[in-house]
Amino acid sequence: MIFGAVPVIICALLFSEIAWGKGFSTERVLQEDGTPWQITADSLEREGEAYIAEGDVRIWKGAHSLSCQKAVYDPEKGIAEVFGSVRLESGGDLLTGEKGFFNLKDRTARIEKGSLFLKENHFYVRGDFLEKLDDDTYRADNITVTTCDGENPPWSINGSELFVVIEGYGTIKHASFRIKDQSIAYIPFMLFPAKIKRQTGFLLPRIGFSSNNGFDFELPFFWAISETADATFYQRYMAERGYMQGLEYRFATDKGNRGMLLFDILSDERTEKNLGDPDELNISPYARTNITRYWLRGRTDTELPAGLNARLDLDYVSDQDYLREFEDSLAGFNWRPDLEEESGRPLEDKRSPTRRSAVRLARNADDFVVHGTAAYAQVPENPSVDNTAQPLMNLTLLSLPLRLNPAPAFITLDSGYDRVWREEGQDGHRVEVSPFLSVPFWTGPHLEWEPYIRYTYNERWMEEGYGRKEEQYRTAYETGARVSTDLERIYDISWGDATGMMHKISPVLSYRHRELVENWNPKEKKPWFEPIESEGDINKINFSIENFFNGRHVNSKGRKSYQQWATFDVTQGYDLIEAKKPLNTGQKRKSFTPLSLELTFTPSSNINLSANASWDHYDESINRAYASLDLYLPRAGGLRDMLKLDYLYRAGIEESLQLESEVNLYYGFSVGGYLQQDFYEDHNISNGFWIRYLDQCWGVRLALENDDIRTRVMLVFELVGLGEIKGRGSIQGE
Numbered sequence: 001m002i003f004g005a006v007p008v009i010i011c012a013l014l015f016s017e018i019a020w021g022k023g024f025s026t027e028r029v030l031q032e033d034g035t036p037w038q039i040t041a042d043s044l045e046r047e048g049e050a051y052i053a054e055g056d057v058r059i060w061k062g063a064h065s066l067s068c069q070k071a072v073y074d075p076e077k078g079i080a081e082v083f084g085s086v087r088l089e090s091g092g093d094l095l096t097g098e099k100g101f102f103n104l105k106d107r108t109a110r111i112e113k114g115s116l117f118l119k120e121n122h123f124y125v126r127g128d129f130l131e132k133l134d135d136d137t138y139r140a141d142n143i144t145v146t147t148c149d150g151e152n153p154p155w156s157i158n159g160s161e162l163f164v165v166i167e168g169y170g171t172i173k174h175a176s177f178r179i180k181d182q183s184i185a186y187i188p189f190m191l192f193p194a195k196i197k198r199q200t201g202f203l204l205p206r207i208g209f210s211s212n213n214g215f216d217f218e219l220p221f222f223w224a225i226s227e228t229a230d231a232t233f234y235q236r237y238m239a240e241r242g243y244m245q246g247l248e249y250r251f252a253t254d255k256g257n258r259g260m261l262l263f264d265i266l267s268d269e270r271t272e273k274n275l276g277d278p279d280e281l282n283i284s285p286y287a288r289t290n291i292t293r294y295w296l297r298g299r300t301d302t303e304l305p306a307g308l309n310a311r312l313d314l315d316y317v318s319d320q321d322y323l324r325e326f327e328d329s330l331a332g333f334n335w336r337p338d339l340e341e342e343s344g345r346p347l348e349d350k351r352s353p354t355r356r357s358a359v360r361l362a363r364n365a366d367d368f369v370v371h372g373t374a375a376y377a378q379v380p381e382n383p384s385v386d387n388t389a390q391p392l393m394n395l396t397l398l399s400l401p402l403r404l405n406p407a408p409a410f411i412t413l414d415s416g417y418d419r420v421w422r423e424e425g426q427d428g429h430r431v432e433v434s435p436f437l438s439v440p441f442w443t444g445p446h447l448e449w450e451p452y453i454r455y456t457y458n459e460r461w462m463e464e465g466y467g468r469k470e471e472q473y474r475t476a477y478e479t480g481a482r483v484s485t486d487l488e489r490i491y492d493i494s495w496g497d498a499t500g501m502m503h504k505i506s507p508v509l510s511y512r513h514r515e516l517v518e519n520w521n522p523k524e525k526k527p528w529f530e531p532i533e534s535e536g537d538i539n540k541i542n543f544s545i546e547n548f549f550n551g552r553h554v555n556s557k558g559r560k561s562y563q564q565w566a567t568f569d570v571t572q573g574y575d576l577i578e579a580k581k582p583l584n585t586g587q588k589r590k591s592f593t594p595l596s597l598e599l600t601f602t603p604s605s606n607i608n609l610s611a612n613a614s615w616d617h618y619d620e621s622i623n624r625a626y627a628s629l630d631l632y633l634p635r636a637g638g639l640r641d642m643l644k645l646d647y648l649y650r651a652g653i654e655e656s657l658q659l660e661s662e663v664n665l666y667y668g669f670s671v672g673g674y675l676q677q678d679f680y681e682d683h684n685i686s687n688g689f690w691i692r693y694l695d696q697c698w699g700v701r702l703a704l705e706n707d708d709i710r711t712r713v714m715l716v717f718e719l720v721g722l723g724e725i726k727g728r729g730s731i732q733g734e
Contacts, residue, residue: 041071050074057082065089078105086111092119097130108132114140122147122697122720127162138164143172147720148697155179155698155719159190200224203232210710212279212325214239228253234264242269244326259300260339261314264326266293273321282708283321286381293318295326299343307363315347315355320380323350354379354388368399386423389528393419401438412436426527428462451481458532474519476532480512490552496604500552502562507545514538537577540593544571551603565603571596590618606632606640625649639664642672655679668694684708694718 042055053071060066069084081101088095097111114130117123124147127140139162146156156178164170177185203220210216218236225231234246244266252258273288274280298314317323327350340346348355354377362371373394379386395417401410418430438452459473487505515537546569550562573593583589594614601609613625626648633641646658656679662672670692676685686707693700699718705711 049076063089063091077103079103093117094119095130107135124148124153125162136165138162146697152180153697154695158183210712212710213241240270242267256303256309257301258342259298259302259312260342261296261298261300262339263296264294266326267291268293283324284381286320288319288321290319293322295322297339297347299339299345301343304361307365309362311345311358311360311362313345313356313358313360315357316378317355317380319382322380353381366400367402368397370395370397372396387425388422389427390421391418392421393417407439408441409437409439412438420528426462428460428527430458430460430528430530432456432458432532446485448484449481450483452479454478456532458530460527460530462527472519474530474532475517476514477517478512478514478538480510482508482510484508495551497553498551499554501565502548502550502552504548504550505545506548508543510542510544512538512540512542539576540573541576542571542573542593544569566601567599569596569598571598588618592617594623606634621651622649623651635664639670653680668699670694696720 038061039053039057039059041053041057043053045052051073053073055069056067057069057071058065058067059071066082066086066088068082068086070082072081073079079101081099083099086095086097086100094117095111095114097114100109100111100114102109109132111130112128114127116125116130118125123145125140125143125145127143129139129141131139133139141161143159143162144153144156145158145162146153148154148156157172158176158178159172160174162170162172172190173188175187175190176183200223201221203222205220206216206218208216216236216238218234221233221235223231223233229249229251231250232248234244234248236244236246238244244264246262246264248260248262250260268291271289271291275285275287295317296314297316298312300310300312302310302312304310356375356377358373358375360371360373362369373391373396375391375394377388377390379388397413397415399411399413401412403410413433413435415433416431420430421427434454434456436452436454438450440448440450443449454477456476456478457473458475459471461471484506487507488502490500490502492500514535516533547567548564549566549568551565553561553563555561572595575591575593578589579591594616596612596614598612599610601607608630609628611625611627613622615621616623627645628647629643629645631643635641641664642660642662644658644660647656649655657675657677660672660674662670664670671690672692673687673689675687677683677687678685684706686705688703688705690701690703692702697720699720701714701716701718703712703714703716705714
């Protein structure tokens with residue numbers, strides 16, 4: 001660990017036969033990888049069995065180099081002694097000292113007035129003596145540990161003695177944490193894990209206070225179970241609520257099996273919710289009387305025999321208030337976004353009226369895809385009458401396009417079965433079958449023509465109590481055609497490593513006719529959502545212009561490749577049903593559908609923009625809009641500014657904005673903030689602001705966060721290489 005670079009050169013000397021002599025400048029020493037070691041010195045002599053090099057002694061090979069003013073090597077004892085300005089470099093790591101020795105037989109070493117710099121994590125260890133006692137054991141006297149440059153670092157950990165066993169534990173006697181020259185914390189004896197691999201041990205604790213929980217202390221313990229699995233145990237004490245325990249289990253194998261499961265449980269000392277307290281009502285308007293409170297959630301992906309893969313989603317909570325009351329736990333809703341990021345499947349929002357759990361089995365073959373899903377939607381507020389339609393089972397079979405030789409025709413089949421259940425009310429079954437036939441061909445060299453036909457059959461049979469209703473079914477017939485062509489042009493440009501841009505325009509004219517057949521009573525209340533009815537009857541002509549912008553890149557061998565930078569589509573439709581229907585007095589005919597525009601822009605990994613909108617000609621207004629932007633602006637020193645935006649608008653229904661930004665200022669300062677706003681309800685969901693200062697080896701961040709439950713003030717001290725020390729205050733209510 002401390003002398004990680006030393007054994008490289010020790011081995012080189014140990015297994016070599018060095019030819020020393022006057023006038024020596026370089027000599028081949030070791031040839032294990034074809035590259036010789038080089039040795040230079042002003043003077044090289046032999047005294048008895050020992051070899052002596054003096055004056056600017058240097059031994060090097062590739063990225064490994066040892067330099068000093070004098071070196072004495074006794075091959076019989078296997079001891080190499082070095083004196084004066086000792087400097088050992090290896091791959092960016094650096095060990096310096098006044099003098100030292102290397103025992104090449106038992107591979108021990110000692111450096112006086114030594115200093116070790118580890119490049120990877122910018123770590124310094126200084127001591128009066130730095131010793132390597134055996135292959136895995138190290139010792140140092142009067143040590144200073146820091147990640148800061150300079151002789152008087154902003155922070156450091158000092159100790160009288162350091163003792164470390166690699167893949168075991170280390171100790172520091174009389175340890176003190178110092179800010180500049182001032183000691184602010186003293187620990188007589190410090191024990192810490194010293195494992196290069198993942199290590200079992202305690203993680204950084206979290207300490208806080210809030211009017212809701214009182215004094216709040218949380219201590220996580222990490223268990224490295226194996227190379228493919230680990231777990232974290234969360235022990236949390238809240239003076240006003242009691243003792244909460246949590247478990248997080250993770251696994252990942254080389255066969256594509258991976259997952260994460262989390263569970264928290266609390267026996268709440270606040271046994272009943274006070275609905276007369278405005279702060280309690282801000283959490284939710286629902287009563288709560290349960291004492292045992294918990295949240296189970298997780299995501300797993302597993303590959304099974306016969307080409308099957310399974311996905312499990314878990315999300316089950318004891319009550320509707322839990323996620324919002326305890327979101328700031330180290331495993332809480334706000335602190336663990338990686339569950340969603342690693343699985344690619346989102347959790348329901350903490351305010352969602354339902355929590356979804358599901359298991360899915362799927363098999364993707366060359367000519368078909370089949371999958372089955374069982375899902376359950378929990379209603380956390382536990383209503384007395386729960387009539388939620390539960391999709392307990394879904395089976396779907398989708399055949400990929402199959403050519404009907406010798407005709408240029410392709411057929412696809414989309415079919416499915418659903419079992420829907422309710423605790424109260426109607427439940428039953430649904431079957432849907434939808435074959436699709438298309439005949440694509442070219443009319444001349446530039447015009448593609450693709451007519452198609454689709455038939456959909458949807459049947460349901462329902463049960464309620466001990467009675468049974470008649471089976472009902474509905475059908476839909478659909479025909480259509482698509483005509484398109486492609487126009488391309490390449491422009492020579494010079495932008496970064498791109499030498500050109502290809503612009504492709506695809507005008508598309510399409511026609512779609514769909515007719516529903518009324519085989520069940522349209523006035524009857526629908527027991528659940530029917531996909532076949534989502535679009536209704538259709539008789540429409542669409543014209544669109546699709547634009548593709550691709551960057552051209554040429555590698556060192558002259559091979560060209562294209563990367564999609566942007567797309568921009570414009571679509572206008574004409575509704576033949578609207579054009580023919582009779583109008584009442586004062587009504588306007590609205591035959592043209594809203595003009596639809598859609599844009600994506602991803603020229604590099606630093607920008608990702610997608611947006612769409614539709615314009616209503618008759619109301620002369622935008623009736624729908626969406627925009628999502630991830631923007632990163634690289635700055636000097638590895639820093640970069642950041643802007644994230646999500647905006648959603650549907651006329652008369654909703655309008656919301658989520659915005660997050662951080663800007664790096666001068667002298668290590670940066671500012672940032674986030675906003676979640678519901679404009680339609682004129683409601684500020686949450687917002688926050690922070691200011692941060694980051695020096696070479698330390699930083700501090702002051703944050704103010706506010707939502708409809710509480711206002712929080714958080715002070716975070718960051719020690720580069722050690723983690724964060726956090727203090728948090730919370731005020732309930734507005």
